[in-house]
Amino acid sequence: MSQTLSYTESELIALLKQRSQASFSYLYDNYAAALYSVIFSVLQDKELANDVLQEVFIKVWKQIDQYNPEKGRLFTWLVNISRNAGIDTLRSRSYQDQQQNRELTSNVDTAAGSTHIETDKIGLRKIVNNLKEEYKVLVELAYFQGYTQDEISKFLNIPLGTVKTRLRSALIQLKDFLKK
């Protein structure tokens, strides 16, 4: 049995920058499932999540030089790329069109009594779901749907200052949940 190699983040990054195919394989094996859950929690659609995961790994491979370890962990960088890619797909025209069609079918499904995938219990949503209702909305809009605080302020018709403080409070609570 061959021993499974284990790299530190900095070793992995160095190898990725050297365009090592083995390091890419390692990156995928160690991060794909985590990133997939992030993407899925944004999109809540497996087919789309598949496409976006591919997109993310191709982007990471091509833009590894843009990763700055001084700003944060590799994992954090990858999570943010994944979340952004998911939100971009969410905002894309094709997704919007697809959703319009889907609404009709899902209404039919609900009427027929079929079970919905319980996306609320997946990944980060599992924690967000435990937040206070007023926080939950903010995190949903800001984190999972990518709206700016300014947009949320207009959207929910609450002052920008309130959005700002409330979002921070929500995140502090989220952090506390993560520690548990």
Add this chain to the structure above:
Amino acid sequence: MDIKAYIQSGIIEQYVLGLATAAEAAQLEQLRVEYPELNEAISAFEQSLEMHIRANEIAPPSHLKSLIEKELFGEQNKSTAIIVEPVQTQQLQQAPVYNMGIWKYMAAACIILLIASTALNFYFYSGYKKSEDQYEALLTERNTLQANNASYKQSLQMLQDTTMLHIQMKPLPGKENNIAMVVWDPHSKDVYIYTGGMQQTPEGKQYQLWAIVDGKPVSAGLIDNNCIGLCKIGKIDHAQAFAITLEKEGGNATPTLTAMYVIGKVS
């Protein structure tokens, strides 16, 4: 700055989750250089976030990895084919479309030029042919005129030559309006005749010159119907007079006296 309050403000979570504005992120990045405890807080949240996400991993479909690797690394082998080929096909597709236009117009232009050229060839050829015919005609005419001119010149010289005998021939009754002259070289005995003043000979007839030698007519020779100026007839040693009769073509041995037109005595 109360860094502890800043750390607990929620900005760190905002920053790590990518929810901070650009200004907030810039401020934090500046502060973390000054306050190492800020880095610790950031790192701690990152780790707890990672732990949570990893605890809730969802395995993507197993075929995805090879799909991505194929796209990334299969691409390296294919890259030349994929990148170069479209360029070539683009050129191949574009060039013909682009050139087709040009070639089409070129071909059309060529055909038009060919037709025009052919038409011009015919035009110029017929013009050339016409000119050639005219040239031939002019050349013939020129030669004729030159020849005539030469014979006239010669005739004139002989007429002016005082060493030559000039015998005026006068018309006989009923043959008025006919006049001729014999030029006789006393040394060479050559006889020339000028018939420019004579009637045109009828078809099948010819003038014949006679030398009257001792009262008897001797044929001096036939006069060419096409004679211009002075025409050499032949040699006559001696004669008292010369006469012209109209005879059948080829002449007669004896003159048809009824058809005598002119006569002149040698003085």
